[in-house]
Amino acid sequence: MPDRQSRAPGAAPVADAFRSDLLALLPHMRAFARGLCGRPEQADDLVQETVMRAWTARDSFTPGTSMKAWTFTIMRNHFLNDLRKNRRQTQLDPEVAETTLIARATQEEGVHINDLQRALDKLPDERREALLLVGAGGFSYEEAANICGVPIGTMKSRVARGRSQLYAILEPEEGSPAYSIA
C-alpha cells in the first residue's frame, strides 16, 4: 500500500476518513468479487468499478453504518445487474478458463481451493452470493438479506439451498468426501 499520509493538503477530513476506510476494505472487496465471478482479472475490474462508484456516491453513505456492507451492496448490484450477461458469455471461453485455472493453481494453495471455487461457480448467482456473504464474509443473515435486498427468510433459504447444492457437487457420494480442507 502506498503511504496514505502523502495526499494533497486541503482535502476535507470527512473525505479523508471515507477514503481511508474505503481503501482498507479493498482486500475484502477483492475476496467477495473473486467469489462472485471466479476470474481474478474480472473480479479486480469489478472491485475498481465498485470503488469508483462508492467514491462518487460517498455522500449517500451514512457514517456509523457498515461501509463493508455498503460497498458489497454496490458491488453485487453492479455485478448482477450489469455484468452477469457478459460473464455467462466469457465463461464459455476455454482458453480463458484454462488460464484462470493455472493462475489459481500457482497463486493459491492447490487443488482443493480450485475445486471449491469451481463448485461455487456452478451455483446460481443468488445462492453463491448468499454463501459468500454468510459463510465467508462474516455477515449475519439479516445483514446479508439487506445487502441483497431480500427478506431474511429468503436469505436463509438461499444459504441452506446453496449449502446443499455445494455439498452435492463436492461430495457426490455420501460418506466418501471428495473434498476436504485441512
Next chain:
Amino acid sequence: MELMLTQRKPGSAIPGTEGFSSRGPDNRPPGWADGLRKLYDSVVSEPLPDSFDDLLKKLDQADDA
C-alpha cells in the same frame, strides 16, 4: 468461524443435510464454511496487485468537491 452453527437452530435442518449439521463436535462450523472462508481469506491476504496503482492515485488526488 462460528457463524453457521451458532445461527442454525436445531431441528431446522434442510432435508438431505442432516448428516452435515451434526458434523463436528462443539460449535465448530461445518466443512463447507471452512472452505469458503479459506477461499475468501486467501484473497484477502493477497497483496494488492499493481493494477490498482492508478485507482489509488486517482483517489489520492480526488478532492472532496
